[in-house]
Amino acid sequence: MENTWAAPQCTGPFSASVSIPGSKSMTNRALVLSALATGRSTLTGWLRARDTALMIAGLRAMGVDIAEDGTTLVVRGGGLRGPAEVDCGLAGTVMRFLPPVAATAAGEVRFTGDVEASARPLAPMLAALRTLGADIDGDTLPFTVHGVGVLRGGAVTIDASASSQFVSGLLLTAAAMQRGVQLRHVGPPLPSMPHIEMTVAMLAEVGVSVFGEGDEWTVDPSPVPPHDWLIEPDLSNAGPFLAAALVTGSTVHIPHWPHATTQAGDHWRTFLADRGGEVSLADGLTVTGPESYPGFRVNLRAVGELTPTIAAIAAFADSPSDLAGIGHLRGHETDRLSAIATELRRIGVVVDEREDGLHIDPAGRVTQTDATFQTYADHRMATMAAVLALRIPGLRIADPQTTAKTMPDFVTRWETMLA
Numbered sequence: 001m002e003n004t005w006a007a008p009q010c011t012g013p014f015s016a017s018v019s020i021p022g023s024k025s026m027t028n029r030a031l032v033l034s035a036l037a038t039g040r041s042t043l044t045g046w047l048r049a050r051d052t053a054l055m056i057a058g059l060r061a062m063g064v065d066i067a068e069d070g071t072t073l074v075v076r077g078g079g080l081r082g083p084a085e086v087d088c089g090l091a092g093t094v095m096r097f098l099p100p101v102a103a104t105a106a107g108e109v110r111f112t113g114d115v116e117a118s119a120r121p122l123a124p125m126l127a128a129l130r131t132l133g134a135d136i137d138g139d140t141l142p143f144t145v146h147g148v149g150v151l152r153g154g155a156v157t158i159d160a161s162a163s164s165q166f167v168s169g170l171l172l173t174a175a176a177m178q179r180g181v182q183l184r185h186v187g188p189p190l191p192s193m194p195h196i197e198m199t200v201a202m203l204a205e206v207g208v209s210v211f212g213e214g215d216e217w218t219v220d221p222s223p224v225p226p227h228d229w230l231i232e233p234d235l236s237n238a239g240p241f242l243a244a245a246l247v248t249g250s251t252v253h254i255p256h257w258p259h260a261t262t263q264a265g266d267h268w269r270t271f272l273a274d275r276g277g278e279v280s281l282a283d284g285l286t287v288t289g290p291e292s293y294p295g296f297r298v299n300l301r302a303v304g305e306l307t308p309t310i311a312a313i314a315a316f317a318d319s320p321s322d323l324a325g326i327g328h329l330r331g332h333e334t335d336r337l338s339a340i341a342t343e344l345r346r347i348g349v350v351v352d353e354r355e356d357g358l359h360i361d362p363a364g365r366v367t368q369t370d371a372t373f374q375t376y377a378d379h380r381m382a383t384m385a386a387v388l389a390l391r392i393p394g395l396r397i398a399d400p401q402t403t404a405k406t407m408p409d410f411v412t413r414w415e416t417m418l419a
Contacts, residue, residue, distance in 0.1 A: 004372055005400040005411060007389035008418045010248045016417040017253040017284075018241045022047040022231040023263060024406045025195060028055045028093040029202050030229040032101060032172050034075035035064045037206070039226035043073040046231050050405045051091040058086035058098050062105050077226065082107020082147060090114045090333050090377065090405065096125055096165040099145055100173035103134035106149035113141040116377055121162040121331045125169060128158045132170075132177065153177025153221070159187035162331050167217070168199040174219035175208045185215040191328040193302050198262040232258050235265025237407050238285075239309040240383040241417060242268050246277050246289040247316045248390055252417070257285035264303040271298070271306075275313070294318050295360075301325030304332075308384035311340045314360040315349050316391060324357035333405075334376035343381070346371050347392055368393040379405040386414055 022045045031052070034041035046052065056066050056073075061084035065076040082105055088095040095113060102109035123139040130136055133152030137144045153174065160166040167185065174181035190196070200210045203219070206227045211218040238254045245252040258266075259281065268287075273279040276290035295317040300307050304326050314321035329336035341353040348366045352359035373385035375398050382403050389395040403410035 004396045004398050007386045007395060007397050008415060009393045010244070010250070010390040010418060013248060013250045014418060015251040017255060018238075018413060018417050019255055020233040020235075020238045020241075021049070021407060023234040024049060024051050024237075025093070025198060025234075025263070026202070026229075026231045027052050028097060029168070029172060029199060030231065031055050031059060031066075031075065032097050033202065033206055033224060034226065034229070035059045035062075035077045035080065035101065036173065036176050036224040037226040038078040038223070039076070041075045041077065041226040041228065043075070043229045043231060044071070045233075046073045047234060047406070049408055050089060051093060054087060054089045054091050054094045055098070058088075058094055059101075061086055062102065062109060080105035080147075082109045084109045086111045088113035088117055088141060090117050090120075092120065092163065092165050092332075095120065095122060095141060096163065096169040097172055099126065099129060099134075099136070100151075100169050102145040103129055103132075103136075103147055103151045104149070104173060104176050105147040108144060108146050110144045111141055114377070116333065117141050119331075124158050124160065124162065125166045128156045128166070128170060131156045132181065151177045153179040153181050155182040155184075157184045157186055160185045160190055161188040162328055164190055164192040164195045167196050171196075171199050171203065171210060171217060171219060175203075175222045175224055178221060180219045180221040181217070183217045189301065190215065191301050191304055191325075192264065194262055194264040201262050232256075232261060232263065234406065235261065235263045235268065236305050238265060239268055239306055240387050240414075242272060242285075242287045243309050243313050243387045244390055244417065245287045246272055246275060246293070246313060247387060249289045249291055251286065251288040253284055253286045255284040257281060264305060267303045267306060271310070292318050295321040297322040297324070299325040304329050305380065307336065308340055308380040309387060311344065311358065311360060312384045312387035315344060315347075315362055315365060315388060317362055320359060320361040322357065322359050326358075327356040333378040334381070336378065336380070339374075339376045339378065339381055340384070343373050343385070346373065347388065347395065366392060370394050372396045372398050375399050375402050377402055379403045379407070383410065
């Protein structure tokens with residue numbers, strides 16, 4: 001594929017059904033829990049993408065047996081050991097879920113990553129692990145965990161306002177620690193709470209109970225049993241396809257949308273309905289977009305990963321929109337708030353970038369362009385640009401390959417939808 005993609009324009013309303021691969025968040029949590037278990041676990045419906053490939057490679061490096069059996073992934077956990085090297089790429093789940101695992105392993109585990117990964121927040125997580133008894137050199141990538149086969153565990157306080165993955169990473173491994181974990185968050189409100197709820201639900205599915213409420217969690221030490229996991233479609237990755245329906249007055253159907261889920265992407269159902277979309281949950285999710293929709297005010301603290309696509313939706317509203325509660329996105333694959341503001345301005349949208357959000361005024365948006373939308377090695381910036389290109393002919397997208405992070409065949413799926 002070339003370094004830029006002439007993303008297709010939508011020339012009229014369409015109707016399409018788009019299958020979405022498995023959830024990255026669920027796949028990587030299931031991989032960690034399966035690695036900590038003693039025995040054979042399976043993952044059906046797992047996501048094959050860069051972030052999950054990095055998780056698999058990291059666990060294999062620490063001695064976990066992971067093999068494909070047809071469309072199922074088979075994991076034989078236990079016996080974690082070093083020496084090993086883990087390449088985190090830009091995957092937050094790898095750089096935050098695997099250090100606690102490495103701290104329970106016997107041997108040295110070195111963590112590296114992409115150049116941009118060194119800017120992603122890690123220090124609070126590594127400091128918490130040291131409180132729990134881990135020996136770690138460094139506070140950002142690259143760093144080294146010196147495991148001795150056991151981790152003491154106990155009480156720890158952490159400011160996880162930069163990423164809910166700090167909490168999830170500690171909870172996933174807590175039962176394998178000698179004293180379990182008594183974890184308390186202090187600081188600004190936690191972002192992305194549905195992801196913590198997903199972690200707690202998946203732990204419960206294997207019989208590991210998480211006690212507490214609010215910003216406190218307790219996990220007692222216990223064996224982690226093997227389990228057969230059924231991975232749901234990634235509802236966050238469905239967002240750009242559903243947004244395509246909304247901004248073009250078209251109809252998009254996503255098969256196998258769950259009726260009950262902890263995924264943050266389930267927020268699309270209510271968000272799109274509030275924008276005037278016709279939303280039906282029967283044999284999957286079907287959305288038909290309206291002729292037009294007004295601007296809106298939303299707090300996205302709990303579902304920050306949806307922000308780039310929602311910003312693209314705001315760019316086609318009839319009036320200005322306010323997106324709040326998303327200051328933590330400055331520590332994602334890139335400073336997403338700055339990146340979104342910069343690229344929307346490239347196509348004439350007026351954006352006021354604030355500490356915790358964005359004010360987006362579609363006034364001045366171009367009707368066609370020869371601009372190239374930059375993606376900052378961030379998959380969600382690339383998918384945001386694809387939504388914009390539906391109604392802005394001539395817009396090109398730089399480095400579309402970055403979508404391989406969570407959906408390697410995004411370009412093909414997108415073009416097939418519009419075909």
